Amino acid sequence: MPIIKNGQFVEDGWVTLEEGAAVPVEGDVIIPLEVALADVTALDGRTGKTALLISNDVDVEDHAELIAKADMVVLMLPAFTDGRAYSQAMVLIEELDYKNELRIKGDVLVDQALHMVRCGFDSFDSNHEIDLEVWNKALHKMSTTYQRTYEGDLQVRS
Amino acid sequence: MYVYDDFDEKFVRERAAQFRDQVERRLSGQLEEAQFRPLRLMNGVYLQLHAYMLRVAVPYGTLSSRQLRQLSMIASKYDKGYGHFTTRQNIQFNWPQLKDIPDILDDLADVGMHAIQTSGNCIRNVTSDQWSGVAADEVADPRPYAELMRQWSSLHPEFSYLPRKFKIAITGAVSDRAAIAFHDIGLQLLKNSDGEIGFRVLVGGGLGRTPMVAKQIRDFISFDDLLPYLVAILRAYNIEGRRDNKYKARIKILVHEKGIDDFRARVDDIFEGLDKEKLRAPKGEIERISKFFELPAYETLEENSPELAEARAANASFNAFVNRNVATHKKPGYSIVNISLKPIGGIPGDATSSQMDVVADLADQYSFGEIRVSHEQNLVLAHVKQSDLFTLWQRLREAELETANIGAITDMITCPGLDYCTLATARSIPIAQKISEKFADQSRQDLIGDLKIKISGCINACGHHHAGHIGILGLDKKGEEYYQITLGGSGDENAAVGDILGPGFSADEVAGAVDVLVDRYIELRESKSESFLDVVKRVGLEPFKEALYADH
Numbered sequence: 001m002p003i004i005k006n007g008q009f010v011e012d013g014w015v016t017l018e019e020g021a022a023v024p025v026e027g028d029v030i031i032p033l034e035v036a037l038a039d040v041t042a043l044d045g046r047t048g049k050t051a052l053l054i055s056n057d058v059d060v061e062d063h064a065e066l067i068a069k070a071d072m073v074v075l076m077l078p079a080f081t082d083g084r085a086y087s088q089a090m091v092l093i094e095e096l097d098y099k100n101e102l103r104i105k106g107d108v109l110v111d112q113a114l115h116m117v118r119c120g121f122d123s124f125d126s127n128h129e130i131d132l133e134v135w136n137k138a139l140h141k142m143s144t145t146y147q148r149t150y151e152g153d154l155q156v157r158s
Numbered sequence: 159m160y161v162y163d164d165f166d167e168k169f170v171r172e173r174a175a176q177f178r179d180q181v182e183r184r185l186s187g188q189l190e191e192a193q194f195r196p197l198r199l200m201n202g203v204y205l206q207l208h209a210y211m212l213r214v215a216v217p218y219g220t221l222s223s224r225q226l227r228q229l230s231m232i233a234s235k236y237d238k239g240y241g242h243f244t245t246r247q248n249i250q251f252n253w254p255q256l257k258d259i260p261d262i263l264d265d266l267a268d269v270g271m272h273a274i275q276t277s278g279n280c281i282r283n284v285t286s287d288q289w290s291g292v293a294a295d296e297v298a299d300p301r302p303y304a305e306l307m308r309q310w311s312s313l314h315p316e317f318s319y320l321p322r323k324f325k326i327a328i329t330g331a332v333s334d335r336a337a338i339a340f341h342d343i344g345l346q347l348l349k350n351s352d353g354e355i356g357f358r359v360l361v362g363g364g365l366g367r368t369p370m371v372a373k374q375i376r377d378f379i380s381f382d383d384l385l386p387y388l389v390a391i392l393r394a395y396n397i398e399g400r401r402d403n404k405y406k407a408r409i410k411i412l413v414h415e416k417g418i419d420d421f422r423a424r425v426d427d428i429f430e431g432l433d434k435e436k437l438r439a440p441k442g443e444i445e446r447i448s449k450f451f452e453l454p455a456y457e458t459l460e461e462n463s464p465e466l467a468e469a470r471a472a473n474a475s476f477n478a479f480v481n482r483n484v485a486t487h488k489k490p491g492y493s494i495v496n497i498s499l500k501p502i503g504g505i506p507g508d509a510t511s512s513q514m515d516v517v518a519d520l521a522d523q524y525s526f527g528e529i530r531v532s533h534e535q536n537l538v539l540a541h542v543k544q545s546d547l548f549t550l551w552q553r554l555r556e557a558e559l560e561t562a563n564i565g566a567i568t569d570m571i572t573c574p575g576l577d578y579c580t581l582a583t584a585r586s587i588p589i590a591q592k593i594s595e596k597f598a599d600q601s602r603q604d605l606i607g608d609l610k611i612k613i614s615g616c617i618n619a620c621g622h623h624h625a626g627h628i629g630i631l632g633l634d635k636k637g638e639e640y641y642q643i644t645l646g647g648s649g650d651e652n653a654a655v656g657d658i659l660g661p662g663f664s665a666d667e668v669a670g671a672v673d674v675l676v677d678r679y680i681e682l683r684e685s686k687s688e689s690f691l692d693v694v695k696r697v698g699l700e701p702f703k704e705a706l707y708a709d710h
Contacts, residue, residue, distance in 0.1 A: 081196055081319055087316055111180065111193070113573075145313065
């Protein structure tokens, strides 16, 4: 499935590390957090970019050091009704000062897209076939908000 | 009361349009029911036994006469001519068509109302004391803070997919009429020794299958820190709350399993790391909101109206109404009028369109155009001149709204039960009706005094049975409805969960069992001023068990 970024489908240069495979030196690779933790030195010697894939039961604050070195963090959304990734994203950005690409992967649907953007996600890897027109429309159904998070173009109550 | 500005109106209109689009996508099949369900719930749309149900938010239970007339219009146009006021101070319509709901939301937006977050695993409508602003025992009016929280919690990007629903209640008074200890977060407004406004914060209360009285997490949090502190609690809950079992997913279970001290430490840790400045209410916002809640232009009146005294002396029914339904107002010469939606033999909390219109008219004529909804499913006119009470009562009588039973045994909280609800295991409404008929006699009700009966049609406890002085829980045993009775629960500042008396009763036996309990209470009490709850506390369950089960 292609990745959505800035309202467009984009070619994803990232490769997800297969289960049991060793961390390669080259290439842009998405590495599960557990694999990265098992061999931290393997990450240091890499020439390609490194992303961390973090499941939604992980306390991201426990892994501040690794996250600080990541070129991308991928948070998991196993079911769209499970909102843990939203808080993980807020902790990453607000507490850990994480500034690189933040991706959400899994049960990503158009009707939650705005919440995701507003929690700081900037790329989307959905299990579903997304209609880009519906996606972009959904992102602009609201132009107002009461919270100051990633408000983008939204008008905030002031 | 609060009136939307352009910003609020735009927000609610956009939200209604967003839902219209979602309904269209659902009706055209683009959206599966599983994907649609949380979206409709977050707009107050349930699928009940026979039809969709729409729950409309009445923020902190405050309505204008214009809003109430619009609810009346909606009830006649899209429903069967009535609505049901709920224990969360909201109103439910039981028979709307899904295709009409976007139009209803537009009609609501026309009067500054919505159905946002009246269901779903998100922050629900913030509830409060129905006597806010006028109660004699109030530290400060909680409604500006409730409105601030309504805005802050609306479509919160981080907290829209919580482990389970999340309910906040706030009171500004010493006597707790908002049952704050049975909420996920309960807030009590306080002033510290410097006169600064702040909040005592309770967390982890709730009813349902695991009833728990909330625990204190902070004795005082300043207003500036209120929203950041709520974020910290919700973030701790969103991250750590259980998602493996929906019956263990409320924050009360997390607080209970972790222990309040560990939970407090976790919340404090998150709180310390927050960018509080960003999370605080915009500067001047609470002052802007508070302006809407300034008290109306009262006249300067005598403490006691001579007209009222005369009318009471001349009319026993009116006198009974004043005794039961009229409460002390903080302004001399004014009173708080509670309108009971519990007529003898009626459906608790229901009001017809024409009754809503009458109450709206009365509010305009006698109470500055404002109406409150109480969590005990009654209505309130909060600013009535004592000298107007008799005329008001006559008008209420014409609309069959004069029942003089506030706080009495027939003023029961009752969930919709198996007559409407898919979750119910037994009917609640017919039980309430039978009890109501049994205790119809006004003099007997007066003799009994304050007694709160609360009835739920299943273990989810929407009828607050755990908090009833007498609680009744409807269950199903091999296809037969039966009812378990608890004693000693309370939803006020001395919150307590009732204890089960013993084996249950059939639908036909419940009202008789309540009768036996009440007779026993009358025998046991030391004076008329010793309430049912006081007696239960003093003597325990045994004398009541003996009375109920001696023959069995």
